[in-house]
Amino acid sequence: MKRYLLGYDIGSSSVKASLVSVESGKSVASAFYPDSEAPIKAVNPGWAEQEPEDWWSYLKNVTVRVMQLSGAGGDDIEAIGISYQMHGLVCIDKNGKVLRPSIIWCDSRAVPYGEKAFREIGNGTCLTHLLNSPGNFTASKLAWVKENEPALFNKIDKIMLPGDYIVYRLTGEKCTTISGLSEGMFWNFKNNKVADFLLDYFGFSTSLIPEIKPTFSDQGHVTASVAAELGIAEGIPVTYRAGDQPNNALSLNVFEPGEIAATAGTSGVVYGVNGHINFDPQSRVNTFAHVNHTGYETRLGVLLCINGTGILNAWTRRNQMSDNISYSEMNALADQAPIGSAGISVLPFGNGAERVLGNKEIGCVFNGVNFNIHNRSHLARAVQEGIVFSFKYGIDIIAQMGMDISKIHAGNANMFLNPVFRDTLAGITGATIELYDTDGSAGAAKGAGMGAGIYKDHNEAFASLEKLRVIEPDLKLTDQYNEAYQRWKSILNLYMGA
Helix, strand or coil: CCCEEEEEEECCCCEEEEEEECCCCCEEEEEEECCCCCCCECCCCCCCEECHHHHHHHHHHHHHHHHHHHCCCHHHEEEEEEEECCCCEEEECCCCCECCCEECCCCCCCHHHHHHHHHHHCHHHHHHHCCCCCCCCHHHHHHHHHHHCHHHHCCCCEEECHHHHHHHHHHCCCEECHHHHHHCCCEECCCCEECHHHHHHHCCCHHHCCEECCCECCCCECCHHHHHHHCCCCCCEEEEEEEHHHHHHHHCCCCCCCCEEEEECCCEEEEEEECCCCCCCCCCCEEEECCCCCCCCCCEEEEEEECCCHHHHHHHHHHHCCCCCCHHHHHHHHHHCCCCHHHCEEEEECCCCEHHHCCECCEEEEECCCCCCCCHHHHHHHHHHHHHHHHHHHHHHHHHCCCCCCEEEEECCHHHHCHHHHHHHHHHHCCEEEEECCCHHHHHHHHHHHHCCCCCCHHHHCCCCCEEEEECCCHHHHHHHHHHHHHHHHHHHHHHCC
């Protein structure tokens, strides 16, 4: 009998699945669904919602695909791990019925609620206990529901993050994790318990919080009805769950203080592990419990998130390039333009309020376009550079918290496939970039192996992790990158009113 671990990554664009061999540690099959990007509903400006039932439908379809590709049997799976889009809000009633669409990570309607709580509770209390402003996180989204949909709010039995909901659908267990609670602003790091003071402020009952289970643990077992739906065996344990960014770090074997992971999909993230409790006084980058955080060993993920990353690149391809141009062709165009894009600067902030900008929503800006000089190659490069420069802006904030970013681990995927993006990021930060053959769903499968006790620790789980490429900064180009970045930053300061 072959032994496999099944990992799911519940993203906002698709659900991915990987089957990993226990013996080799290698992914034997992976798939995603749907084939085109999943829809995000924006009924009003700044809103972003998805139907949890759609995630479940995608999961069912991708399970069929990955099982067919692998040739595995349903009873060959030993454990399941879940990665999921962070900060979303799912509300269910006492019968487990979803009461409204999920308010997802890039929805900015709750910003005023978080800002008001930050002022009225007190900056000092929030930062020393939550390590962040309540901002636009899950607790503030629930506050919006309470005020604007009171009848619906009164029907809520439990609130869940997207990953909590998927575990519930798989197992029937209503549970969450400390890591998950911390990303929603529901965890008090100073007192190591649920943040009662924030719940009291918003008028939430603690009964809304599901049972808390460790990140690596037996979190429930696949029910008979679900097993029949998915074509897998009844009773398979779910033994790991984490938000997509902590999980991305896990996928890259980033567990210890000073280690850095990055990703550049729909949104872009730099995620560093801190071994002591710290926070950004302006709450522009965020601190959450990492997957291996415990009450006796501090492991916190410091997260820089840029909402407008791959989504800007996709928008540019659809709206500013020739029909049917591929991403590789657009990358080749970008490579034809000089560093600095001959004076074009792009602020990539067109996907909701940006935390790194103090939750301001300034929109995307193309600055310096000259109709007599610039062409598609300049636009393509300026988009790539603008995204990288937004990374640099946030990395400088992380550095002020005492973290040294000299090496960046990333998966060989999404925008890290683009040489212009990679070289610019290495050049402007001075960091070495290491690219690995992994993804979130494969990482979630490895996490399941850790949670099930199949692997004794993360080093054994990721012993087979393959390094594909190393990008060193080209010091001869440092001045050119810095000149372009300083111009970009001056334009950002104008829009920020600095």
